[in-house]
Amino acid sequence: MTPAENVGDENNAYQQLSPDDILNAVEALGYPCDGRLLALNSYENRVYQVGLEDTSPVVVKFYRPGRWTDDAIREELEFTQKLAELEIPVIEPLKDEAGEVLHRHGPFRLSVYPCRGGRPPDLENPEHLEQMGRFLARIHNLGETSDFKHRPTLDMDSFGTRARAYLLDAGFLPEDLTEAYSTVSQHLLDGIARRLDEVKAARHIRLHGDCHPGNILWRDDGPHIVDFDDARMGPAIQDLWMFLSGDRMQMTVALSDLLEGYTQFRDFDPRELHLMEALRTLRMMHYAAWLARRWQDPAFPRAFPWFNTNRYWEEHILSLKEQMAALDEPALVWN
Incomplete structure (x- = not known):
């Protein structure tokens, strides 16, 4: 270095x-x-x-x-x-x-x-989802041709285990909430480990890595995909699940639209759907630890004034408890 x-x-x-x-x-x-x-x-x-x-x-x-x-x-x-x-x-x-x-x-x-302008995609528009699916499939077609040699892999250790350890060791959690966080986060890691074990065969390819609507600029000619700063190795579903929102029925419909476009260019392994809630949970845990790690950067308290308050940690722990239930639910079904 x-x-x-x-x-x-x-x-x-x-x-x-x-x-x-x-x-x-x-x-x-x-x-x-x-x-x-x-x-x-x-x-x-x-x-x-x-x-x-x-x-x-x-x-x-x-x-x-x-x-x-x-x-x-x-x-x-x-x-x-x-x-x-x-x-x-x-x-x-x-x-x-x-x-x-x-x-x-x-x-x-x-x-x-x-410099390119644009607006977020309309996640309720089937055409937008189909078009996103087509482009993500093409990204993944290139992504599978070789591996990153110098960039990380999306895994439970870096996004979950180390995130949990940092929050517990660095003293960010209020004393009266530390035990609750410790317990629920460990239960979640155990559940995530089971899910990952069930889908051992999921192939890791080069990904965008942080593909959410905020990193899509929609223009008259369609989407423009930005910010590959978190590009890493991981399963294809990581670049897809953040375009699914709402209740189970709404997510199932959106998944169908997204994969309608995706499978025009690339096969999709439906076993990866079993990873969705595990990946969502890891993202939640990683995000909280990311804010904590960056809290000494003066830009962060200005941009995220709600972080590191009792209310934030109470709501974060509640969200993690809800993820315990989500991990036990059946995976979405793609027909």
Whole structure:
């Protein structure tokens, strides 16, 4: 790991990133900035829309120091580029004159993207779900051709076991709720382990990894898929289940629409449906621990003022108890 990959405290590193630093970094890559700068909705990294003279703005992403190695970031960017070459609608990074897409400015690593607008997909629109299914299948077709070598795998240890241990060890939980969290989270991990054991044959492929409606920009020509920062190895269902919402009947209908498009380009293993609630639970546990790990980053208390309150932890534990019941329910059925 180079010094730039491990600069300072990763929770406070962005305090070194001033507006002038951002504009200077973009101008150093040959983009004539006009002084306009807009912070976009990103917290793990820092992402800005930067106005340019006489042309459309660009989006610049500053990677959180210490989170990923250069090799891991390059795998993300190369995966996105290969998807774009296949005419899959992703927002790929812009190359400099040397063909490079990962850049450095001081202690920071960054990439630059064209600016694209859009709206979230309509999850009640069957055509939107079918279209998403088609594009996700094509992403997965490329994803299965090789493995990530420098990026992680979605598993119970990293998303569940370590998340639970961090919250219990770091003192975030109120004293009167610690035992309740400890008990319910351990029961959930036991249930998740059983589900994972039932579907041992689920194939792990390269995924988007965090494919939720907020990472889809819907335009007149269809979806544009953004933010591959959490790309990792895992089962295909991880990129599908977050488009299913509502009660069991509503999710079944949405699943049918999504897989109607998906199976036009790729087979789907219905055994993976048994992983849905396990993956949902792991995401919930991981999200709470992520907020806790980042709480010393000044941007997080401003953006998530409701976190780390008694009410938050009470509601989180209640949601986890509801997941205990969900894990015991039969999987959705795809006809």
